[in-house]
Amino acid sequence: MTCQTSSAPRTIAFIGAGNMASAIFGGMIEAGYPASHIIATARSRETLDALEQRYGVNTTHDNADAVSRADVVVLGVKPQMMHDVCQALTPAVQAKKPLIVSVAAGITCESLERWLGGDLAVIRCMPNTPSLVGVGASGLFATPQVTDEQRALMDDMLTAVGIVEWVEEEGLLEAVTGVSGSGPAYFFLFIESLEAAGIELGLSAETARRLAIQTARGAAEMAFTSEHEPAELRRRVCSPNGTTERAVNSFENDDLRDIVARAAKASSVRAAEMARELDQ
Numbered sequence: 001m002t003c004q005t006s007s008a009p010r011t012i013a014f015i016g017a018g019n020m021a022s023a024i025f026g027g028m029i030e031a032g033y034p035a036s037h038i039i040a041t042a043r044s045r046e047t048l049d050a051l052e053q054r055y056g057v058n059t060t061h062d063n064a065d066a067v068s069r070a071d072v073v074v075l076g077v078k079p080q081m082m083h084d085v086c087q088a089l090t091p092a093v094q095a096k097k098p099l100i101v102s103v104a105a106g107i108t109c110e111s112l113e114r115w116l117g118g119d120l121a122v123i124r125c126m127p128n129t130p131s132l133v134g135v136g137a138s139g140l141f142a143t144p145q146v147t148d149e150q151r152a153l154m155d156d157m158l159t160a161v162g163i164v165e166w167v168e169e170e171g172l173l174e175a176v177t178g179v180s181g182s183g184p185a186y187f188f189l190f191i192e193s194l195e196a197a198g199i200e201l202g203l204s205a206e207t208a209r210r211l212a213i214q215t216a217r218g219a220a221e222m223a224f225t226s227e228h229e230p231a232e233l234r235r236r237v238c239s240p241n242g243t244t245e246r247a248v249n250s251f252e253n254d255d256l257r258d259i260v261a262r263a264a265k266a267s268s269v270r271a272a273e274m275a276r277e278l279d280q
């Protein structure tokens with residue numbers, strides 16, 4: 001992975017190198033991006049030492065110092081901390097004018113740009129935790145100031161940990177949050193439920209868990225690789241008047257589709273609500 005469109009790799013500062021940010025730069029490094037061009041910041045020295053050891057990245061407690069050395073600044077702190085972190089970074093950001101990227105749920109480009117002093121290129125990204133294992137899904141939105149080169153750089157960075165979908169309206173990132181940002185939790189909940197059902201049916205806890213996880217993994221892999229759409233793959237498991245048909249009918253009668261739609265909507269509504277709550 002080159003992550004560059006001119007001769008030298010860009011220096012990328014990850015402000016708040018927690019689960020999400022380290023998943024992204026971990027994948028980039030795995031794909032060949034030079035760790036020497038990555039700077040990670042966090043609050044505890046312990047976290048920074050662990051990141052240094054594991055990935056060989058540069059680390060510092062000093063967010064402004066990291067920004068002063070970066071072409072791209074990825075903001076990976078929790079949404080509730082973003083305002084204060086941005087305000088403290090304003091002088092360094094205005095001096096350098098790096099590309100600003102936020103992975104925080106809810107916070108709008110307009111808020112970020114304003115908190116950071118204005119006149120900036122901003123990309124908002126909604127990634128998900130399977131990025132940790134290279135199977136992430138990220139939705140991205142760019143403000144008009146973002147250049148083609150900066151878009152390509154972000155594309156490269158996130159393609160290293162999964163698939164990338166650009167949206168042309170910022171509001172659609174709320175839908176992305178409802179589907180793929182929060183989505184891994186829905187599938188984990190389904191696995192937990194299937195495991196519990198297996199135990200209820202008499203399997204040992206270990207066997208139920210192994211079967212539930214491998215079945216989810218197999219179904220996802222088939223959906224990903226098959227030329228057929230998921231509905232067709234489902235039909236192929238259902239023998240006429242067989243066992244699966246009975247189970248699928250049970251889901252349909254219990255309105256599974258509606259249950260899923262309401263959950264995804266709840267997540268996306270919460271993203272919009274957070275944007276309002278946290279704007280200041």
Ligand SMILES: NC(=O)C1=CN([C@@H]2O[C@H](COP(=O)(O)OP(=O)(O)OC[C@H]3O[C@@H](n4cnc5c(N)ncnc54)[C@H](O)[C@@H]3O)[C@@H](O)[C@H]2O)C=CC1
Pocket residue numbers: 015016017018019020021041042043044047063076077078079081085103104105126127128129181
């Ligand atoms: N966890 C998830 O599934 C997803 C999370 N996100 C977004 O990613 C962001 C981070 O989430 P996680 O990585 O899960 O959280 P996390 O708690 O693992 O990471 C946050 C990091 O920020 C650091 N931090 C806190 N204050 C700081 C400061 N003043 N300066 C420098 N570092 C500071 C913490 O030490 C921690 O390492 C959130 O904004 C969240 O909305 C987005 C998509 C999915």
Ligand SMILES: O=C(O)[C@@H]1CCC=N1
Pocket residue numbers: 105177181182
């Ligand atoms: O729950 C959250 O707010 C974050 C954003 C999407 C996934 N986790």
